[in-house]
Each structure stands twice: as C-alpha cells, then as structure tokens.
Amino acid sequence: MGTITQLSIFVNNEPGSFAGISAALKECGINLKAFNIAESSGFGVLRAIADEPEQACATLKKKNIVVKLTEVIAVSMEDQPGELYKVGKVFGDNNINIEYAYAYAGPKGPAVFFRVDSPEVAIKALEAAGLRTLDAAEL
Numbered sequence: 001m002g003t004i005t006q007l008s009i010f011v012n013n014e015p016g017s018f019a020g021i022s023a024a025l026k027e028c029g030i031n032l033k034a035f036n037i038a039e040s041s042g043f044g045v046l047r048a049i050a051d052e053p054e055q056a057c058a059t060l061k062k063k064n065i066v067v068k069l070t071e072v073i074a075v076s077m078e079d080q081p082g083e084l085y086k087v088g089k090v091f092g093d094n095n096i097n098i099e100y101a102y103a104y105a106g107p108k109g110p111a112v113f114f115r116v117d118s119p120e121v122a123i124k125a126l127e128a129a130g131l132r133t134l135d136a137a138e139l
Contacts, residue, residue: 002133004071004072004073004113005070006071007048007057009045009067010045010066011044013039018046024065025056025060034104034106035047036048047070047102049072054069071115072115074112074138075112075134076132076134077112086129087112087114094122096116096118096122097116097117099117
C-alpha cells in the first residue's frame, strides 16, 4: 500500500467562501469521501479525499481556485478504545512527526488520514506493527 493523494483547497476566512468552494465542487462533479477544514490567519485549508484527485485539482484550478495535491497515509482502525494509541505509539517509537490528521468513517470501516514527515518510513513501521494502511480504492 502507499500514500493517498489529497486535495488542499485554500478558502478565504469570510462568510460565503465555503459555499463558493462547495458550489464549485458540485458544478465540477467532484465527490468528497472525507474532508477537514483547518483555520489559519485569514484563510482556511480544506483538506479532502476525492474520487479522482488529479482531475479534481485540474478542474478546480480552471475555476481559479487555489488548490494543490499532497500525500497522506490512511490507516485502518477498529472502532474501539486504544486504536489511535497504537498508531501514535508506532509514530513516536519511529520518530515520525504527525503534521495533521483527520478521521474517516466509510462503508468499509473507520480510518484516519495522517500527513507525516516521512511517509515511506511511516508505512513500513505501521505494517511492521501489524497495522494496515489503505489505498484509495479501499475507501
């Protein structure tokens, strides 16, 4: 398994901006499977997992929306206490920094998307610990 390509869409931090972005997503036929909005000074970043991220990125850029592609790791989780700790321990023990994370509750079960500083190291460490990473087709 490898990384999953995520959209990072910049959204002005003002009323109506999210409506404009979501309207563009609808007009372009872009389906989001998971997303998170994080606030920064004067703007937000909508991080999203879409069906076809490269095509979605190109389409949004044609609408003058600031968007870029980044890579994240999806880790399958059980719906029980301690699951997040397992991942956190693996990352901590392997000196892997988590930049951000957000949850996903899809039809095949819960997962958490992680942006980390060393994706290849993280994937190997997770798999060595018996944890399963997902690819885009499994979402």
